[in-house]
Amino acid sequence: MISRQINIRQASVCGRVVSSYIHPGRSIQPIRSLHESKKNEEDISRDASAKKYYGEDVEYGALSKAQKAFLDRVIRVDQAGELGANYIYMGQYAVLASKYPHLRPVLKHMWEQEIHHHNTFNALQTNRRVRPSLLTPLWKVGAVAIGAGTALISKEAAMACTVAVETVIGGHYNQQLRVLMNQYDVPIYDKKTGEKLSDDEITSEIEHSPELKELKDQISTFRDQELEHLDTALKHDAEKAVPYILLTEGIKLICRGAIWGAERI
Amino acid sequence: MLKTPFRGFQAFRGGQLALNGLKNGVISTRLYHSRDHPSSNKIVDPKSVESVLLTKALEYIPQYGFSNACITQAIRELDYPDSIHSAISTNPSGNSPEFQLTLHWLKTQRQKLEQHILDPNSEYHKITDEYERVSYAIKKRLEFNEPVVGRLVGGISQLVVPYNIPQSLEELHNLSDDIAFYAGDMSHDFAWYSKRVGFSSIYVSSELYMLQDSSDGYRRTKNFVDEKVLGLKGLGSAYNDIEEWGIFNAISLVNMIKSQLVRG
């Protein structure tokens, strides 16, 4: 039996609390840590001397080709991922809802959150003019097949499938957040004078444009919700599924392959 | 200098250039469109030397066609020394000056179309139906071709040279992506691709039609565009209908099977 270690780390990020669980079976690290809260203190002492810039006072320089390419991929793969998650829950709900009425609210709640995620990324895909994945029909069919298939095996298998998918997605979102936080520095210009801002004047509020901040916030919220789903599935006896390791590792492999495919195709 | 091997070398270079184009992505080279970083979305960089020269050269196209002579005239008029011609001919992208001129023409016309559509006073905003907006946009873009219609054949022949094809396809795709986006396309799946392919083919066929259209104000070309767009719309709704029919039948089949199983 795998003994669970629950380690709650709390960090304050612009006033929000992000908690993360450390489970030996997964390698999900918290993104915002004590480092962030230290930075806020530094900002306060810096701001006292430098000019205070707010969002309306600044203009952002151009994103580089590599940065745009990464954002393009992020939106495409996340849209495909949420589409997959949406259809997996649809498949599971279709099979399990009639047999296990007590699972209905749980599944419905998780499914609705995925629908919301999917719609968010759909809107992003349209507004940012990103190309959706060419293999979308394949992801649709595959996701329904996996969802309905695991549900037909047993309800524990369905939960195990959720565990696998959410684990991969959690790590995947973490990876994206890491890049978005660290590699998206663009030159920032004063709107009135056109001068480039020096490092002192760039506070954490304005360092990234609202567009990037929104994206980061959305991804981190979704990541938290996915991890909640993971815990819910574990609570509902996912580990009791009979070919647990086979199921989870197999589905993880398929998910990673799908992520690779959706990023490029 | 050895001439025949050089021709072979040119063909090899052409293959290399095509490979480069493919590496950059024939499927899509239009990347993310930023909202808060507007300078990432520029189509034509107005300040670079090549851009200034080529923009001036565009004015001479009706007179000299898509050829080097336009660039020479532009250099004369801007009072630059002749050596700056080499800045265009040695352009590291590997393109010939004529092809660069053609690409620049396409880019500037696309930018003009975008500015027209985004102008709050244009009639575009009165049209609400997506497909009508598409035909309006295509017709407007074809209108921009009118001054150079006589010379367009030379330009198009540059575009279809095999090792230029990746770049000309990229421009075509960018144009149909622009038209689809501004028309209000909200598709999230395969329809995204089929619509854009549809708009690209409509644009190309109407442009070719326009080359031999001698009617007043290109009336026949405009009717051609309307017909084609309507056809595409019909195709789209036919697809949706078939999909609906398919899903309905699948659900009824499942229900029938379930009812048979209940009966035992």
Added chain:
Amino acid sequence: MSLRSGPRTLARANGSIFGTIRRISGINAVRTYANGTSNGKEDTTHFGYKTVKKEDKEKLVGDVFSSVASSYDVMNDAMSLGIHRLWKSHFINRLDAGMRPGSNRALDFLDVAGGTGDIAFGLLEHAQKKYNDTSSTMTVADINPDMLREGEKRYLNTKWNDGSDRVKFLVQNGEIMDQIEDNSKDVYTIAFGIRNFTNIQAGLNTAYRVLRPGGIFACLEFSQVENPALDYIYQAYSFSLLPLMGQLIADDRESYQYLVESIRKFPKQEEFKGMIEKAGFYVPEKGYENLTFGVASIHIGVKL
């Protein structure tokens, strides 16, 4: 820079005769390009894979080229399997230099390190054939008098030797060019020469100085192959076969060993593009055109 290929080429370099000499004399074979900062004691630079004093490099390079001058073209043909002619032809065609019909001022070409004159005559030929330009002038500058003499010998037999003063041959150091005035040239070309400069940046700055506004700087030079698999094949070829060919054809292994090593030491495409921009030139995107997968590349700069 060449750190990526360091261990492999070190092994190969050490296996050659040069390598033996190096090991015996205790000189370290691989040094990164450093203008004297790594040693700290004297001003040193690289000569192929050796480290030499700056003052000595000029003479050492001069010795290499004096010894290869007479068989330079034969050796180029053998080493690059004739492809160098295609490269130079492509270079001249792309440059498309020449006084256009209807213009009132002839252009002034400057070909640096072009001792034997193939680029120089090629440019003039192209200008005449394509634009009927018979008045543009050409100055061939080379630091090595032996190479220049070779060029002058060939000039005597060409049609450019028609009594008009169009073609001049000057012995000039590319980094200084004291006999060439500021803002006096329209096209500056340098083919396979700039890697031999002791101070490449100084050469680029001088190029900027002598060009008129609107003038073009064009450099054809060996560069790094970007594809790692092809790079391996290319290095294997250049380090094993070329010095051997030098030994067999021209009886001068060391000079060709130097030539091959100097190719490895030359800055990569992006780095060289940065140096051209630093000299003040405007570089059109993307700055360089790779030929034959990056074995050679054409770098362009425009003086605005």
